[in-house]
Amino acid sequence: xxxxxxxxxxxxxxxxxxxxxxxxxxxxxxxxxxxxxxxxxxxxxxxxxxxxxxxxxxxxxxxxxxxxxxxxxxxxxxxxxxxxxxxxxxxxxxxxxxxxxxxxxxxxxxxxxxxxxxxxxxxxxxxxxxxxxxxxxxxxxxxxxxxxxxxxxxxxxxxxxxxxxxxxxxxxxxxxxxxxxxxxxxxxxxxxxxxxxxxxxxxxxxxxxxxxxxxxxxxxxxxxxxxxxxxxxxxxxxxxxxxxxxxxxxxxxxxxxxxxxxxxxxxxxxxxxxxxxxxxxxxxxxxxxxxxxxxxxxxxxxxxxxxxxxxxxxxxxxxxxxxxxxxxxxxxxxxxxxxxxxxxxxxxxxxxxxxxxxx
Amino acid sequence: xxxxxxxxxxxxxxxxxxxxxxxxxxxxxxxxxxxxxxxxxxxxxxxxxxxxxxxxxxxxxxxxxxxxxxxxxxxxxxxxxxxxxxxxxxxxxxxxxxxxxxxxxxxxxxxxxxxxxxxxxxxxxxxxxxxxxxxxxxxxxxxxxxxxxxxxxxxxxxxxxxxxxxxxxxxxxxxxxxxxxxxxxxxxxxxxxxxxxxxxxxxxxxxxxxxxxxxxxxxxxxxxxxxxxxxxxxxxxxxxxxxxxxxxxxxxxxxxxxxxxxxxxxxxxxxxxxxxxxxxxxxxxxxxxxxxxxxxxxxxxxxxxxxxxxxxxxxxxxxxxxxxxxxxxxxxxxxxxxxxxxxxxxxxxxxxxxxxxxx
Numbered sequence: 113x114x115x116x117x118x119x120x121x122x123x124x125x126x127x128x129x130x131x132x133x134x135x136x137x138x139x140x141x142x143x144x145x146x147x148x149x150x151x152x153x154x155x156x157x158x159x160x161x162x163x164x165x166x167x168x169x170x171x172x173x174x175x176x177x178x179x180x181x182x183x184x185x186x187x188x189x190x191x192x193x194x195x196x197x198x199x200x201x202x203x204x205x206x207x208x209x210x211x212x213x214x215x216x217x218x219x220x221x222x223x224x225x226x227x228x229x230x231x232x233x234x235x236x237x238x239x240x241x242x243x244x245x246x247x248x249x250x251x252x253x254x255x256x257x258x259x260x261x262x263x264x265x266x267x268x269x270x271x272x273x274x275x276x277x278x279x280x281x282x283x284x285x286x287x288x289x290x291x292x293x294x295x296x297x298x299x300x301x302x303x304x305x306x307x308x309x310x311x312x313x314x315x316x317x318x319x320x321x322x323x324x325x326x327x328x329x330x331x332x333x334x335x336x337x338x339x340x341x342x343x344x345x346x347x348x349x350x351x352x353x354x355x356x357x358x359x360x361x362x363x364x365x366x367x368x369x370x371x372x373x374x375x376x377x378x379x380x381x382x383x384x385x386x387x388x389x390x391x392x393x394x395x396x397x398x399x400x401x402x403x404x405x406x407x408x409x410x411x412x413x414x415x416x417x418x419x420x421x422x423x424x425x426x427x428x429x430x431x432x433x434x435x436x437x438x439x440x441x442x443x444x445x446x447x448x449x450x451x452x453x454x455x456x457x458x459x460x461x462x463x464x465x466x467x468x469x470x471x
Numbered sequence: 472x473x474x475x476x477x478x479x480x481x482x483x484x485x486x487x488x489x490x491x492x493x494x495x496x497x498x499x500x501x502x503x504x505x506x507x508x509x510x511x512x513x514x515x516x517x518x519x520x521x522x523x524x525x526x527x528x529x530x531x532x533x534x535x536x537x538x539x540x541x542x543x544x545x546x547x548x549x550x551x552x553x554x555x556x557x558x559x560x561x562x563x564x565x566x567x568x569x570x571x572x573x574x575x576x577x578x579x580x581x582x583x584x585x586x587x588x589x590x591x592x593x594x595x596x597x598x599x600x601x602x603x604x605x606x607x608x609x610x611x612x613x614x615x616x617x618x619x620x621x622x623x624x625x626x627x628x629x630x631x632x633x634x635x636x637x638x639x640x641x642x643x644x645x646x647x648x649x650x651x652x653x654x655x656x657x658x659x660x661x662x663x664x665x666x667x668x669x670x671x672x673x674x675x676x677x678x679x680x681x682x683x684x685x686x687x688x689x690x691x692x693x694x695x696x697x698x699x700x701x702x703x704x705x706x707x708x709x710x711x712x713x714x715x716x717x718x719x720x721x722x723x724x725x726x727x728x729x730x731x732x733x734x735x736x737x738x739x740x741x742x743x744x745x746x747x748x749x750x751x752x753x754x755x756x757x758x759x760x761x762x763x764x765x766x767x768x769x770x771x772x773x774x775x776x777x778x779x780x781x782x783x784x785x786x787x788x789x790x791x792x793x794x795x796x797x798x799x800x801x802x803x804x805x806x807x808x809x810x811x812x813x814x815x816x817x818x819x820x821x822x823x824x825x826x827x828x829x830x
Contacts, residue, residue, distance in 0.1 A: 315795065317674040321692045333680045335755060335795040342794035396694060425794055428787030435701035435784055436674065436694040 114139065115285065116178040118197040119188035120147035122249040123214070125256035127188055128169050129159030130244065131285065139170045141178035143189075143196050150253040158255035162245065175200030184210045184281060188243075190399055191217035191407035195446045202227045205235060210281055212238045217403075218300035218411030221270050223447040225468035232471040238278040241266030241293065241302045244286055264367070266293045266302050272466040294356055296465040301351045301415070302358050306408020307343035309400035310429040311336045312392060317436065321396045329380040329389020337377025339425070344376075346423045347412060353419040354462055396437070405433050406444035414448065419458055473498065474644065475537040477556040478547035479506035481608040482573070484615035486547055487528050488518030489603065490644060498529045500537035502548075502555050509612040517614035521604065534559030543569040543640060547602075549758055550576035550766035554805045561586045564594060569640055571597045576762075577659035577770030580629050582806040584827035591830040597637040600625030600652065600661040603645055623726070625652045625661050631825040653715055655824040660710045660774070661717045665767020666702035668759035669788040670695045671751060676795065679755045688739040688748020696736025698784070703735075705782045706771060712778040713821055755796070764792050765803035773807065778817055 113136050117124050120142030128138035142148040151157055152171040159165045172178035179185055179201045187197050194217060205211065205228065213221055216239035224237055242265060247258040267290045269278030275292060282290045293299055312328060315336050319326045332340070344361040351358045365371060365379045369388065373379070383389045393400050409426045416423030434441045453461060472495050476483050479501030487497035501507040510516055511530040518524045531537035538544055538560045546556050553576060564570065564587065572580055575598035583596055601624060606617040626649040628637030634651060641649045652658055671687060674695050678685045691699070703720040710717045724730060724738045728747065732738070742748045752759050768785045775782030793800045812820060 311795075314673065314791070315676040317694050318678075318690050318692045321694055331677050333677045335676050335680055338797045339791065339795040342797075424790050428790045431783050431787045432673070432698065432791065436670075436698040438697045438701075 113137070113183040113285070114181065116141065116172065116182035116185040117188055118143075118175075118178060118185065118201060119193065121189065122247045122256050123243050123245065124188040125157060125249060126159060126163060126245045126247045126258045127186060127214075129157055129163050129165040129256065129258070130261070132157070132167055132169055133159075133163065133165040134285070136285065137170065139172050139178055139182055141172040141175065143193065143200065145173075147249075147253065155254040159247075159258055160255070161247065161258040162261045163258040176204045179204040179209075182209075184212065184285070186212045186214060188214050190403045191220065192403055192444065192446075194220045195223065198224045198227060202231065202233075205233055207234050210236045210238060210278065212240065212282065214240045214244060215242045215303065216240055216296075216299055217407040217447075218303070218415075219451060219453070220407075220447055221296055222451055222453075222464065222468065225270055226450065229469035229471045234471060236274040236278050237270040237468065238282060239268055239270065239296055239299045240282075241299050263289055264291055265289055266291050266299055268293045268295050268299045270296050270465070270468040272296075293358075295462075297354055297462060298351070298356045298358060300411065300465075301347060301354075301356060303408060304344075304347075304361055304364050306404040306412065307347060307426070308340050308361065309404045310343060310409060310426075310433075311340040313398065313400040314429060314432065315339065316392055317396060320393050320398060320400075323394050325394065326392045327384055327389045328392040329384035331392060332377050332380035334375075334377045337375050337380065340376045343425050343429075346416065346421070346425055349421045350412065350415050350419045350423065353421050354415075354458060401433055401437060401441070402444065405430055405441040407447075410442045410445050411448065414453060415461075418453070418456055418461055472496070472542040472644065473540065475500065475531065475541035475544040476547055477502075477534075477537060477544065477560060478552070480548065481606045481615050482602050482604065483547040484516060484608060485518060485522060485604045485606045485617045486545060486573075488516055488522050488524040488615065488617070489620070491516070491526055491528055492518075492522065492524040493644070495644065496529065498531050498537055498541055500531040500534065502552065502559065504532075506608075506612065514613040518606075518617055519614070520606065520617040521620045522617040535563045538563040538568075541568075543571060543644070545571045545573060546579075547573050549762045550579065551762055551803065551805075553579045554582065557583045557586060561590065561592075564592055566593050567595075569595045569597060569637065571599065571641065573599045573603060574601045574662065575599055575655075575658055576766040576806075577662070577774075578810060578812070579766075579806055580655055581810055581812075581823065581827065584629055585809065588828035588830045593830060595633040595637050596629040596827065597641060598627055598629065598655055598658045599641075600658050622648055623650055624648055625650050625658055627652045627654050627658045629655050629824070629827040631655075652717075654821075656713055656774075656821060657710070657715045657717055659770065659824075660706060660713075660715060662767060663703075663720055663723050665763040665771065666706060666785070667699055667720065668763045669702060669768060669785075669792075670699040672757065672759040673788060673791065674698065675751055676755060679752050679757060679759075682753050684753065685751045686743055686748045687751040688743035690751060691736050691739030693734075693736045696734050696739065699735045702784050702788075705775065705780070705784055708780045709771065709774050709778045709782065712780050713774075713817060760792055760796060760800070761803065764789055764800040766806075769801050769804050770807065773812060774820075777812070777815055777820055
């Protein structure tokens, strides 16, 4: 299949390599054009590590080219790039043409759904709980080293009636690794990065600012772990109030990193002992703050208010990071204000997250 | 004069030495008795550094002995020891006998005032914005090394009508260093430790947990400094709403550490460059958390609610520290619940802080 990929970072390059290797035809589009320059000049895309591939890929010169003649579209950008990608794609998307959002940030799919409904276009929006893979782009501008291809990825489709169709497409493209979750709301409440990164980044913030090299797993100390578990309790309560079942943070670490279930700190210390604890960000100018706060903590706080289970610690994190960064991080979320969800009842929100906006 | 000192830590030892050297007669009382054992066995109290003294001092065996036959009483304990000290003193205090609280934690004086009113006792409660000196107790159990004797100490007296009398007593005992502030509420809003320690401790928390040796001034990075300045803005707004003038945190650092006014981070970096930045706590079991959160952030948050200027960042700090420490730190404040201030209007609170409770 011919697949438009909106984005040109490590995730987008890795997915393009994965798809090309499987015999599909990726079409990469970078909003700025900067990261696809080498590929546009016919240099081959090269992936090493968990995905091995080298070959030419098609580069789209504008949003229309990336979207108009493809069988499906994948949005593979950090959440603070989603609106630009959605706005570029919307005028060219056709009814029935699937869009995959990887990884889905809470409510991005609703924004896309609203814009499409305004155009009278109806299509399945498939959302993933996390990315297919992790990796690092290389400075040569044409290659990526892939660390991991995930064995399990949570998936849901908007509207929910298209769930089977959405999962089938993902499986056709990326293999048998998709676990169907109970709708967009469950996916939104399944992204643990924002809460985990709040604990990790806030209590280690001067290490980031000073550009230290610090082991991330090692620095999930008891205090960091306890904060993460308290944040998790808020998230679980909100999910419960919507009647949704989501994984706990302990299950997440155990499943993702194959360590015995224990406290979050103990599991991270174990990962560190095994040399798999990774490294924390070496700058405060990090997605742990600038992506995860506006597009993770802020939507969870909104859900908490709607559910009548205020996410006090999530809100506290947004406030303190905003003060420390001297920037209103909540205002960086450019998707939520378009949706005006504040006045929704829990039932109305659940309904919207199952059906999407309709033309 | 004969002065009862409730407390037997570095501050209490330092004050006893200061008073004895000036020809007064300190009577030291330790609630547990542990820290006065050597002095009770007739070893001399020895102070070195900014106060030089060696000589015997009287040790009281119970609260009655420390309070009953003295001209004035000084409470020189961390705030989480204030209630024990007040409760031990109240039955033995006599009308007109002055009590100095050093340093005053927000509303401690009101608790004492209430207990005394219940007994029909009326006396001046003199509150200081900070301690007379800083120092470190030595492991020999009989000596203290004094780092600094402060040149300026903010003072107020409850009831406010006794302000001149209170300041005169302080000056007689400790010299010309007292600056009269506009009542108990101004003093309560002048203690900058809780906000500064929130910024410093939270964003460096894993350094404390891991027992690292870290320069405190050095680690008031831009993010830490910006958080402290945002906390300061909350405190200043609350003070303003009560019609009170208090020093800004920039003025505080400039006055206390003699660095040019700049950002809080810049001033701390300057102190670090001059070798005067000090060291941060080498354990999370620190007064930066266990004293400053319940007895500093929590009272300021209460004032913010009463003033209609919610101290969002102060509350966020209490919530996140409580989650990280897995302990309800607000509940550690054993003075506030006795006062039931939540329902007070700003005017009624101001009145109470000027008059105290009356029998």
